[in-house]
Amino acid sequence: MTDYSEIRSQLEKRLADLLERAEVIEDDLRHPLDADSGEQAIDLADDEALEGVxxxxxxxxxxxxxxxxxxxxxxxxxxxxxxxxxxxxxLLARPIATRCIACAN
Known part of the structure; x- marks a missing residue:
């Protein structure tokens, strides 16, 4: 069995970062809309972009x-x-890879 501890550590750090970023975005998406309709339009456009991210x-x-x-x-x-x-x-360059280079092309 190959030792992937370095890659596992890299993946665990990446996962923690992604979860933190997703939480920040979700917190931002939970904010109430501004009473001003112009601001609401801007907020809704921002929310749509955040949802994509x-x-x-x-x-x-x-x-x-x-x-x-x-x-x-x-x-x-x-x-x-x-x-x-x-x-x-x-795998070091793309730790989430599921296919070898030959099959990925």
Whole structure:
């Protein structure tokens, strides 16, 4: 079994960062709308942009959690398409990778 402790640590730090950022965004989205209709329009546009960012963060959170799960169950580093090992350099550069370079192209 390959030692992925360095990558696991990187993923855990990334997950903590993503969760913190998502919480800040969600707190911002919970704010009440301003009484002024012009300000409401601006707030709604800002909220829409924040929701898009939050969606992207949530998707990455899922990918990071799945990568950590693969490390825990011993399937991390194996291409989900061809079953061959994923090069360690690729995993260090993109720790959420599920496919080797050949299959990803």
């Amino acid at each position: 939050d969606d992207i963060l949530r998707q990455e959170i899922v990918q990071v959690r799945l990568a950590l799960l693969r490390i825990a169950n011993g399937t991390y580093g194996t291409c989900s398409q061809c079953g061959k090992p994923i090069d360690r350099k690729r």
